[in-house]
Amino acid sequence: MSNILFKKISFIGIGLIGSSLARVIRRDSLAQEVVAYARTEQTRSKVLELNLVDSSTDDISMAVEGADLVILCTPIGAYETVAKNISGSLKHGSIVSDVGSVKGSVIESIARYIPNGVHFVPCHPIAGTENSGPESGFDTLFNDRWTIVTPVEGTDPTAIERVANLWRSAGSKIEYMDPDHHDQVLAITSHVPHLIAYTIVGTATDLEERLKSEVIKFAASGFRDFTRIAASDPIMWRDIFLNNKEAVLEMLGRLTEDLGGLQRAIRNEDGERLESLFTRTREIRRSVIEVGQHIPPKPPKET
Amino acid sequence: MSNILFKKISFIGIGLIGSSLARVIRRDSLAQEVVAYARTEQTRSKVLELNLVDSSTDDISMAVEGADLVILCTPIGAYETVAKNISGSLKHGSIVSDVGSVKGSVIESIARYIPNGVHFVPCHPIAGTENSGPESGFDTLFNDRWTIVTPVEGTDPTAIERVANLWRSAGSKIEYMDPDHHDQVLAITSHVPHLIAYTIVGTATDLEERLKSEVIKFAASGFRDFTRIAASDPIMWRDIFLNNKEAVLEMLGRLTEDLGGLQRAIRNEDGERLESLFTRTREIRRSVIEVGQHIPPKPPKET
Numbered sequence: 001m002s003n004i005l006f007k008k009i010s011f012i013g014i015g016l017i018g019s020s021l022a023r024v025i026r027r028d029s030l031a032q033e034v035v036a037y038a039r040t041e042q043t044r045s046k047v048l049e050l051n052l053v054d055s056s057t058d059d060i061s062m063a064v065e066g067a068d069l070v071i072l073c074t075p076i077g078a079y080e081t082v083a084k085n086i087s088g089s090l091k092h093g094s095i096v097s098d099v100g101s102v103k104g105s106v107i108e109s110i111a112r113y114i115p116n117g118v119h120f121v122p123c124h125p126i127a128g129t130e131n132s133g134p135e136s137g138f139d140t141l142f143n144d145r146w147t148i149v150t151p152v153e154g155t156d157p158t159a160i161e162r163v164a165n166l167w168r169s170a171g172s173k174i175e176y177m178d179p180d181h182h183d184q185v186l187a188i189t190s191h192v193p194h195l196i197a198y199t200i201v202g203t204a205t206d207l208e209e210r211l212k213s214e215v216i217k218f219a220a221s222g223f224r225d226f227t228r229i230a231a232s233d234p235i236m237w238r239d240i241f242l243n244n245k246e247a248v249l250e251m252l253g254r255l256t257e258d259l260g261g262l263q264r265a266i267r268n269e270d271g272e273r274l275e276s277l278f279t280r281t282r283e284i285r286r287s288v289i290e291v292g293q294h295i296p297p298k299p300p301k302e303t
Numbered sequence: 304m305s306n307i308l309f310k311k312i313s314f315i316g317i318g319l320i321g322s323s324l325a326r327v328i329r330r331d332s333l334a335q336e337v338v339a340y341a342r343t344e345q346t347r348s349k350v351l352e353l354n355l356v357d358s359s360t361d362d363i364s365m366a367v368e369g370a371d372l373v374i375l376c377t378p379i380g381a382y383e384t385v386a387k388n389i390s391g392s393l394k395h396g397s398i399v400s401d402v403g404s405v406k407g408s409v410i411e412s413i414a415r416y417i418p419n420g421v422h423f424v425p426c427h428p429i430a431g432t433e434n435s436g437p438e439s440g441f442d443t444l445f446n447d448r449w450t451i452v453t454p455v456e457g458t459d460p461t462a463i464e465r466v467a468n469l470w471r472s473a474g475s476k477i478e479y480m481d482p483d484h485h486d487q488v489l490a491i492t493s494h495v496p497h498l499i500a501y502t503i504v505g506t507a508t509d510l511e512e513r514l515k516s517e518v519i520k521f522a523a524s525g526f527r528d529f530t531r532i533a534a535s536d537p538i539m540w541r542d543i544f545l546n547n548k549e550a551v552l553e554m555l556g557r558l559t560e561d562l563g564g565l566q567r568a569i570r571n572e573d574g575e576r577l578e579s580l581f582t583r584t585r586e587i588r589r590s591v592i593e594v595g596q597h598i599p600p601k602p603p604k605e606t
Contacts, residue, residue, distance in 0.1 A: 077574075101524075126524045130588075145523055175520075185517045188507055190524035195565060196499055197525075201584040203554075203561045204491055214488045216587065217478075219596040220448050221404075221429045221493035222500075225528050228597070231588035234581035241569050241577055251506070252566055256559075258506045262498060263555055266544050271380075274544055278537035281504040284519065285433075285534035293522040294531070 010067040013074030019137030022052040037063035061089040072098035077239035083113035102243040103179035119159035132233040143171035187247035197229035313370040321376030322440030325355040340366035364392040375401035380542035386416035405546040406482035422462035435536040446474035490550035500532035
């Protein structure tokens with residue numbers, strides 16, 4: 001029995017997420033042909049060398065020509081240009097999808113370029129590591145993770161199901177969500193935590209030299225985890241904050257208020273308040289463990 | 304050749320850190336006798352069951368009687384009472400040490416109860432996991448980690464060296480530091496990061512039910528790491544913030560300023576500023592990797 005889900009799949013941009021999915025597609029022969037468009041010669045030769053695709057090109061029209069599925073895997077700031085540039089070459093009946101971490105504003109900037117007769121199925125696999133580039137991907141990245149699908153109203157259910165099936169083949173569970181609600185959930189689970197990690201590590205980089213070198217030396221005391229998060233791709237994250245501004249600022253507002261409360265509790269030596277919060281937060285951890293989302297992804301080798 | 308470093312070692316309190324050190328002591332036969340004082344019957348029987356000690360007791364005077372080394376491993380808020388209660392039973396020539404995460408104010412509260420002829424060698428092993436209790440310990444916890452020793456002026460160098468040697472036997476590297484400087488370094492590397500993690504997870508617990516359950520479900524997007532940190536022992540952390548108030552509030556002040564700057568950058572859609580910070584923070588990660596402090600501790604089994 002053939003495993004083929006799509007005859008030709010095109011990746012527009014192929015970093016950690018795209019290359020991990022490409023690994024799954026190659027491993028299980030889910031497509032007859034896989035093509036990648038990449039801006040840099042380095043990425044184009046890397047994906048060939050890793051045998052992730054049949055061909056790679058810097059000609060974006062050629063990349064999507066005849067493709068049944070086109071997946072945008074660039075930083076989301078590039079989506080509008082990409083959508084404009086592929087618009088005229090998309091095959092009738094084909095599907096355009098993406099893997100971006102923001103959905104609302106991003107869907108707006110893509111949807112207008114999707115011609116009639118082409119389906120648009122926005123997706124967001126909730127998986128990743130702090131590493132970037134096609135060499136960082138691995139085929140188990142999506143195992144037991146969620147992929148959130150945020151289709152716009154009126155989208156052909158068959159197209160949605162075909163894309164969902166591809167993610168299921170990658171080991172992922174599927175959740176359907178309204179784009180704006182997705183952006184709100186991600187603001188608190190992902191965007192604000194990353195912003196905070198960037199801030200703490202940034203504050204540390206501004207310390208005087210001696211203190212800074214000690215912070216690095218004694219990173220095992222908690223700081224380490226923040227440096228890992230704050231090592232994520234700068235362009236990707238810049239684009240996320242610019243495109244999910246409202247939800248991020250709202251959550252950041254709540255967080256700042258709560259932080260102010262804790263600051264006062266410390267100043268007033270209000271041990272009860274501290275203990276009560278620190279006890280409540282343990283429950284959330286238990287819930288995260290219960291739903292099996294506590295184990296970090298394991299790349300084949302620790303880098 | 305005998306490995307014995309101390310004839311009798313007493314643990315006052317024995318959770319993650321104490322029990323990990325006790326495992327090393329038993330594994331390498333570094334003491335003839337190991338005793339633990341614990342408040343709860345549960346801990347007293349657990350440490351016997353795990354064969355971490357020769358005996359356990361709820362009589363603190365008996366626990367320290369005849370001991371060559373007494374190590375305080377309770378939450379630091381209990382130190383003063385402990386010091387007062389053991390003061391009269393400490394053997395002449397013996398050493399009192401601890402493993403607390405704050406040194407300045409803590410040394411003050413212990414030092415006054417240390418009788419003449421007893422040495423006081425405050426220590427802080429920079430290692431840990433989010434788990435607590437004697438069952439969570441493991442003998443490789445201190446491997447390639449730093450133990451910071453913050454002796455007060457005039458302490459017998461031989462006593463310092465004997466305690467340092469115990470930590471070296473546990474795989475630890477030794478750093479000597481002024482207590483107040485220790486507290487400043489730990490405020491940024493450990494205390495403020497923990498406070499932030501507690502805050503973010505706390506903010507999430509206050510969300511309306513539906514959003515909260517989604518935050519848990521999609522925790523793999525970054526939130527997961529914060530829930531892990533925010534699952535640390537509430538009493539231990541309450542005491543840390545109450546005892547390192549000045550340094551924590553100062554660092555928190557700097558962090559809040561930097562966070563305000565980022566908030567403005569997002570509001571003004573200042574992509575350049577975001578990208579520049581996110582690029583700078585990558586360097587710190589590289590440094591943390593260079594000094595080998597990036598790999599999290601590996602308990603024998605993932606819980």
